[in-house]
Amino acid sequence: xxxxxxxxxxxxxxxxxxxxxxxxxxxxxxxxxxxxxxxxxxxxxxxxxxxxxxxxxxxxxxxxxxxxxxxxxxxxxxxxxxxxxxxxxxxxxxxxxxxxxxxxxxxxxxxxxxxxxxxxxxxxxxxxxxxxxxxxxxxxxxxxxxxxxxxxxxx
Numbered sequence: 001x002x003x004x005x006x007x008x009x010x011x012x013x014x015x016x017x018x019x020x021x022x023x024x025x026x027x028x029x030x031x032x033x034x035x036x037x038x039x040x041x042x043x044x045x046x047x048x049x050x051x052x053x054x055x056x057x058x059x060x061x062x063x064x065x066x067x068x069x070x071x072x073x074x075x076x077x078x079x080x081x082x083x084x085x086x087x088x089x090x091x092x093x094x095x096x097x098x099x100x101x102x103x104x105x106x107x108x109x110x111x112x113x114x115x116x117x118x119x120x121x122x123x124x125x126x127x128x129x130x131x132x133x134x135x136x137x138x139x140x141x142x143x144x145x146x147x148x149x150x151x152x153x154x155x
Contacts, residue, residue, distance in 0.1 A: 001150055003030035003048040003143070006038050008061045013125040014054050014086045017118045020132040021050055021084070024139020028146070035067040043071065045078025048146040049109065050139075051100050052084040058094030060085070068100065072107035080146045081109035084116040084138075088123065112145040113138070 003025045007018035015034075022030035028048060035053075043049055051068065053060035060068075083100030087093050097115030105111050116138055119128045 001046050003028035005030055005032045005050040006035050007052040008035045008063045010054055011124045013120045013127050014052050017135045018052050020135035021139040024136040025143050027143055035063045038067050040074045047079055049079050049081040053096045055085055055087045055094040055096045059099050060096040068103045076107040076109035079109045080112045080149050082113040082142055086118050086120055089119045112149050
């Protein structure tokens with residue numbers, strides 16, 4: 001099993017979270033890529049795919065939606081996945097992570113974690129204190145969940 005963390009980032013905050021998640025996925029030798037560099041052949045059955053985007057107009061960025069569309073067109077059966085977003089901590093906001101997760105599931109991926117939000121101060125950031133540590137811990141959780149899922153499937 002290998003892990004791939006893909007992201008789009010306008011101001012560097014989502015990239016920082018993606019890198020922190022990859023740190024937590026260290027046992028899976030996670031690779032981090034901007035969505036524009038993702039090729040569908042980079043993902044194969046049994047892999048963990050983590051997708052992140054800042055909220056842009058109440059949803060993932062256009063680049064993220066296009067990357068998910070390319071992946072979904074070939075199907076993600078056998079892939080385990082999770083989605084995250086970066087957002088301003090407000091009472092009302094979009095939910096890109098939930099939309100990413102739904103798109104991954106609709107493409108056939110098995111979801112191994114609830115959608116996750118990471119918070120920034122204002123539109124451009126920086127990240128709130130502790131968010132990269134929280135992202136690394138979530139990466140560790142994803143690694144454990146993905147391994148457990150793989151063990152259940154092979155039993």
